[in-house]
Amino acid sequence: MNLFDVYPLFPITPVKAKGSWLWDDKGLKYLDLYGGHAVISIGHSHPWYIEKLTSQLSQIGFYSNSVRIAQQEELAYKLGELSAYPEYNLFLCNSGAEANENALKLASFHNGRKKIIAFNNAFHGRTSLAVACTDDPSIQAPVNKNADITFLTLNDEEALEKAMSEEICAVIIEGIQGVAGVLVPTDSFLLKIKSLCELHGSLMILDEVQSGYGRSGKFFAHQSADVIPDIITIAKGMGNGFPIAGVLIAPHIKARQGILGTTFGGNYLACAAGIAVLDIIKKEELIENSRMMGEYMRQQLCAISTLKAVRGTGLMIGVQMRNQAAPVRKALLDDYQIFTGSASCKNTIRILPALNIQQEELETFLVALKKILETNP
Numbered sequence: 001m002n003l004f005d006v007y008p009l010f011p012i013t014p015v016k017a018k019g020s021w022l023w024d025d026k027g028l029k030y031l032d033l034y035g036g037h038a039v040i041s042i043g044h045s046h047p048w049y050i051e052k053l054t055s056q057l058s059q060i061g062f063y064s065n066s067v068r069i070a071q072q073e074e075l076a077y078k079l080g081e082l083s084a085y086p087e088y089n090l091f092l093c094n095s096g097a098e099a100n101e102n103a104l105k106l107a108s109f110h111n112g113r114k115k116i117i118a119f120n121n122a123f124h125g126r127t128s129l130a131v132a133c134t135d136d137p138s139i140q141a142p143v144n145k146n147a148d149i150t151f152l153t154l155n156d157e158e159a160l161e162k163a164m165s166e167e168i169c170a171v172i173i174e175g176i177q178g179v180a181g182v183l184v185p186t187d188s189f190l191l192k193i194k195s196l197c198e199l200h201g202s203l204m205i206l207d208e209v210q211s212g213y214g215r216s217g218k219f220f221a222h223q224s225a226d227v228i229p230d231i232i233t234i235a236k237g238m239g240n241g242f243p244i245a246g247v248l249i250a251p252h253i254k255a256r257q258g259i260l261g262t263t264f265g266g267n268y269l270a271c272a273a274g275i276a277v278l279d280i281i282k283k284e285e286l287i288e289n290s291r292m293m294g295e296y297m298r299q300q301l302c303a304i305s306t307l308k309a310v311r312g313t314g315l316m317i318g319v320q321m322r323n324q325a326a327p328v329r330k331a332l333l334d335d336y337q338i339f340t341g342s343a344s345c346k347n348t349i350r351i352l353p354a355l356n357i358q359q360e361e362l363e364t365f366l367v368a369l370k371k372i373l374e375t376n377p
């Protein structure tokens with residue numbers, strides 16, 4: 001059997017990883033500034049993560065959500081504490097798309113409505129409703145086009161005000177638009193969404209799948225504004241590579257048995273990974289490191305005159321070139337062995353390293369980028 005050919009692949013076969021570094025099957029070493037789509041939060045192969053997962057595996061790896069799983073409660077407690085949302089309830093699932101799918105369904109169960117507002121350039125995942133809220137027709141099948149979604153321009157408060165009504169079920173927005181090329185919603189826009197949602201009985205859903213878990217220099221990117229969403233979705237950094245995702249649900253949204261469910265969500269191994277990640281973020285003060293290293297990167301990048309723009313907060317950084325970013329990314333990988341990310345905005349590179357990245361590692365990238373830009377401005 002062959003693999004279903006849907007991914008453009010780099011001709012690289014990683015076989016080992018540690019911290020912010022990867023090694024391929026030929027022994028070549030790579031600096032990882034992308035974390036496999038922003039997933040690596042605490043660094044590859046952290047000893048506490050390995051210890052938690054292996055010791056859990058030797059006890060019990062799986063049972064379904066028909067029994068009490070104490071690790072789910074420990075995870076929820078620690079997440080509530082670190083995220084500053086202790087009064088919210090947690091629904092555990094397996095991927096970012098699934099978290100958003102459940103968030104949107106939950107909003108609709110809650111207020112009985114069908115219309116969703118999402119934003120241009122948004123990415124919310126590839127399941128039915130999540131992809132319908134994703135502003136990319138090339139990944140929507142005809143069957144996804146039945147959903148009732150209105151796309152608006154990010155940060156356009158006037159357009160939002162006009163579009164909101166008693167018919168709107170929910171507004172879904174990324175904490176920082178990632179795939180788009182790291183576009184940050186203004187605090188004022190987030191507050192406007194919240195107040196209009198309150199006025200019209202709609203729910204505000206914050207997709208923090210990519211921007212959450214300390215990446216922005218705060219636990220959640222939206223915490224830069226004084227805004228409290230009704231529902232928050234999380235995934236990527238939550239398990240540092242072990243598939244786990246979650247929906248954080250405000251207490252005014254009531255649970256009813258059977259409305260949401262999953263076979264694998266919240267299994268013992270996923271919870272062990274999730275707990276280890278939270279333990280390490282807290283113990284090693286990784287949110288503070290994300291903020292400090294992000295500031296350092298922005299300062300250094302802003303001093304490079306050949307760049308067009310530098311966007312983002314913490315370790316979620318969009319570096320906009322004057323020309324196409326692809327040749328620069330290729331040179332970083334081929335000539336300097338540095339992984340970076342692309343964006344749908346073709347002149348932007350995304351930098352999404354582990355939250356424990358060190359200044360010397362970022363310097364390695366800065367030196368390489370400057371050299372490449374000398375010949376490739």
Ligand code: PLP
Binds near residue numbers: 097100178207211235
């Ligand atoms: N939401 C955001 C903001 C994302 O960046 C992504 C993935 O890139 C998703 C949702 C979908 O997550 P997953 O690929 O885990 O389904």
